[in-house]
Amino acid sequence: MTVSVAIIGAGPSGFYTADVLLKTGQSYEIDIVDRIPAPYGLIRYGVAPDHQTTKNVSRAFEKTATREEVQYFGNVELGRDITLSELKSLYDVVVLAVGARLDKRLGIPGEDLDGVYGSVEFVNWYNGHPDCWNLAPDLGATDAVVVGNGNVAIDVARVLVKTVEEMAHSDLPDYAVRAIQDSPLTDVHMCGRRGPVEAKFTNVELREMGELEICAPVVDPGILPDEVGGDWSDRDRRLREKNLRTLRGFTEMDPEAKAKRVHFRFFSSPVEILGDGRVEAVKFERTRLEEGRTVGTGEHFEISCGLVVAAVGSRSEAVDGVPFDDKQGIVVNQDGWVEDNVYAVGWVMRGSTGVISTNRNDAVAVVGQIVENIREGGKPGRAGFESLLAERRIRRVSFDDWKSIEAIEIANAPRGAPRRKFVSVDEMLGALSQDG
Ligand SMILES: Cc1cc2nc3c(=O)[nH]c(=O)nc-3n(C[C@H](O)[C@H](O)[C@H](O)COP(=O)(O)OP(=O)(O)OC[C@H]3O[C@@H](n4cnc5c(N)ncnc54)[C@H](O)[C@@H]3O)c2cc1C
Known part of the structure; x- marks a missing residue:
């Protein structure tokens, strides 16, 4: 049985969840979805620009993103482009990893x-x-x-x-x-x-x-x-x-x-x-x-x-369709379990504390529950998601697209710097159309 999983948010907690799922030895089809074209969440946009070595953890995430079971869907936003109830009907499991923005x-x-x-x-x-x-x-x-x-x-x-x-x-x-x-x-x-x-x-x-x-x-x-x-x-x-x-x-x-x-x-x-x-x-x-x-x-x-x-500190945005704890600024959950087949990890689960690797512990705990709770697969998964995005004419950014954007950022880097970031979504998508 192959279980389809949508992970919403391509920050550390989303990537750790994908990685831990792949290590269970069971069969998964994993789609990682992010509202902006670039992956890695606060690794790219939070960790200080002069602390580049801390950002190296994204290399491990890149390996996860290029596994054959995994696909990246950048530039697709939960709440704007797709609803939670649609995701629930498409995927066997939905993991909210949207951070606290x-x-x-x-x-x-x-x-x-x-x-x-x-x-x-x-x-x-x-x-x-x-x-x-x-x-x-x-x-x-x-x-x-x-x-x-x-x-x-x-x-x-x-x-x-x-x-x-x-x-x-x-x-x-x-x-x-x-x-x-x-x-x-x-x-x-x-x-x-x-x-x-x-x-x-x-x-x-x-x-x-x-x-x-x-x-x-x-x-x-x-x-x-x-x-x-x-x-x-x-x-x-x-x-x-x-x-x-x-x-x-x-x-x-x-x-x-x-x-x-x-x-x-x-x-x-x-x-x-x-x-x-x-x-x-x-x-x-x-x-x-x-x-x-x-x-x-x-x-x-x-x-x-x-x-x-x-x-x-920061707080999460409420996610339509699941209860929200307004005081703590997190989705209501019990150790990551939100409701049948819906889970939360990372900052949207426990608030804005801890370091990057803390999110791995959340992922381990949530994957433990997914493995224990899942009884059946069989929902449309990726094929259904892709046709819905095509129907809505949403420009999904794949991981290959992202690598093309990143290659241009690296090529454009000022002397001594790791990259010159594209800062708007239009610039990133524009770079892709120029790239061919
Ligand atoms: C300023 C700052 C500096 C930090 N520096 C360090 C450091 O030096 N070392 C360290 O170990 N830790 C550091 N941290 C902590 C670390 O960044 C966090 O622990 C970690 O990023 C939390 O992971 P997350 O996946 O829960 O959230 P995030 O990293 O925020 O990832 C969430 C992802 O979800 C996406 N998303 C949000 N809403 C939606 C939606 N509706 N639909 C689709 N996608 C969505 C976002 O675009 C984002 O990519 C820092 C944190 C901050 C704020």
């Missing part, structure tokens, strides 16, 4: 002022995502506030302060190179409501902030505790001790020795974004730890700035 909101006044962005849109902008390449953020201020104490906040701060030379081996699009180069930005204030021990940076990313060409990290030594207090696992304690050591090292650096600075401002909870039409400052309440919880102190302060990026 909406910004969580800060939920404070002033959030809709010009110059305030969520990290999803801002990161998509500097990564050349078709949804955001034309965001054109105004980088015309000397000070920016990045809200968040995790790796995404660090990525945003670092990309804003690195030099053109430091970015030479990245795939930062030309428009972002120019905008950052022309920006008068000198100070980025990274603000989070928790303290230096609770911050979620990984140590490699944190250390990198002390190694930048023209930017110095700034930390108030008075805020760093002598040791890591609280109840942590051994592993977490070691990570936090390392981060404390790194932050202590930062306090010994001279902030005036370099042209730019990233200020690590802990215990700072944003309460209002101030400005007339566009952002002029952010008002914060100072916080402190009370029995492991962060609480407000009633003391307020402001930071003047012309740009705010809120890196406070």
